[in-house]
Amino acid sequence: MRVLLVKLSSLGDVIHTLPALSDAFRALPGIRFDWVVEEGFAEIPAWHPAVDRVIPAGLRRWRRNWRGTRVERRAFRAWLGEREYDRVIDAQGLIKSAWVARLARGPRWGLDRASAREPLAAWAYAHRVRVSRDQHAVVRTRLLLAAALGYPPPDSPASYGLQRDRLPAPPVPAGDLLFLHGTTWPSKHWPETYWRELTAMAAAAGHRILLPWGSEAERARAESMAAAGGDAATVLPRCGLGELAALIGASRAVVGVDTGLAHLAAALGTPSVTLYGATRADRTGTFGERQVHLAADFPCSPCLARECRYRGEAAVQPACYATLGPERVWRELDALLAAGPRGVAGGA
Numbered sequence: 001m002r003v004l005l006v007k008l009s010s011l012g013d014v015i016h017t018l019p020a021l022s023d024a025f026r027a028l029p030g031i032r033f034d035w036v037v038e039e040g041f042a043e044i045p046a047w048h049p050a051v052d053r054v055i056p057a058g059l060r061r062w063r064r065n066w067r068g069t070r071v072e073r074r075a076f077r078a079w080l081g082e083r084e085y086d087r088v089i090d091a092q093g094l095i096k097s098a099w100v101a102r103l104a105r106g107p108r109w110g111l112d113r114a115s116a117r118e119p120l121a122a123w124a125y126a127h128r129v130r131v132s133r134d135q136h137a138v139v140r141t142r143l144l145l146a147a148a149l150g151y152p153p154p155d156s157p158a159s160y161g162l163q164r165d166r167l168p169a170p171p172v173p174a175g176d177l178l179f180l181h182g183t184t185w186p187s188k189h190w191p192e193t194y195w196r197e198l199t200a201m202a203a204a205a206g207h208r209i210l211l212p213w214g215s216e217a218e219r220a221r222a223e224s225m226a227a228a229g230g231d232a233a234t235v236l237p238r239c240g241l242g243e244l245a246a247l248i249g250a251s252r253a254v255v256g257v258d259t260g261l262a263h264l265a266a267a268l269g270t271p272s273v274t275l276y277g278a279t280r281a282d283r284t285g286t287f288g289e290r291q292v293h294l295a296a297d298f299p300c301s302p303c304l305a306r307e308c309r310y311r312g313e314a315a316v317q318p319a320c321y322a323t324l325g326p327e328r329v330w331r332e333l334d335a336l337l338a339a340g341p342r343g344v345a346g347g348a
Contacts, residue, residue, distance in 0.1 A: 011260025019158035020145040025050040027151035098124035109148035160267035175208040180256030182218040187278035196228035197326040203232035296320035
């Protein structure tokens with residue numbers, strides 16, 4: 001069976017889709033997937049053994065220069081139309097992903113109006129599946145693919161199936177800890193003063209800490225954190241997604257905000273402490289073994305808002321993180337490290 005899967009973005013959403021591929025790979029011998037994904041995340045599907053072809057889409061970039069990318073968009077449409085698929089599955093449920101699914105040849109499956117994030121997307125599918133929204137994104141996608149491909153709903157633990165031998169070599173030696181401090185939503189940023197305190201605590205306990213960055217603002221924060229950690233903290237060179245995956249997979253533990261790289265840590269089986277203020281761990285949090293979720297305890301949390309809207313007095317910004325200080329995070333991290341060596345994420 002040949003299946004086209006549409007899951008464009010974001011990084012966390014792409015990672016949440018991997019266990020469903022592992023289910024199908026086990027349930028249907030010989031099944032093969034092509035995967036349409038935003039070009040910035042195109043490395044990830046190729047790390048799964050069920051994926052034959054990754055079809056990068058530049059929708060975010062094309063929107064900024066619609067006229068200038070006409071030739072590129074035509075080539076994308078032609079690429080999608082090359083094969084007849086046994087199933088075309090939109091696992092995202094957005095209007096843009098439904099548009100991509102309509103460009104492909106084959107019976108289209110997706111979520112129904114009550115289940116999709118954008119209900120109008122359901123009109124693009126010949127076959128619609130109802131999946132309760134009151135459960136984690138990983139579970140929802142596993143149920144969608146089971147219904148679309150005709151095997152029983154899985155009851156086994158989620159397996160991301162990532163093959164470590166497909167990752168590039170780490171750019172530097174791995175550290176004990178890796179702190180994922182960068183995120184796109186301002187409301188998800190843990191205060192820099194807290195990061196500095198946590199880095200100092202980890203360094204005083206004898207740990208080596210690696211600090212990645214992806215923008216100039218993140219590099220400045222990483223350098224500030226490194227100053228608090230002294231010789232024990234290292235600001236990484238700018239890394240690609242695969243190089244970061246290799247470092248995450250080799251670390252003893254990770255601390256992160258709710259960002260795609262934290263979900264990648266869960267997929268690689270790395271023990272993690274992840275911090276939630278504006279978002280809900282029970283719906284879109286890291287999913288897997290030895291994943292510790294620390295949620296802010298604040299009247300308006302989780303607000304699910306990109307910007308903090310709290311207008312009262314607050315010791316830090318975002319305000320909800322005043323209830324989630326570095327001492328608490330260090331206690332959870334120290335306990336996670338004391339529990340012993342981490343396990344290895346299951347295969348497909």
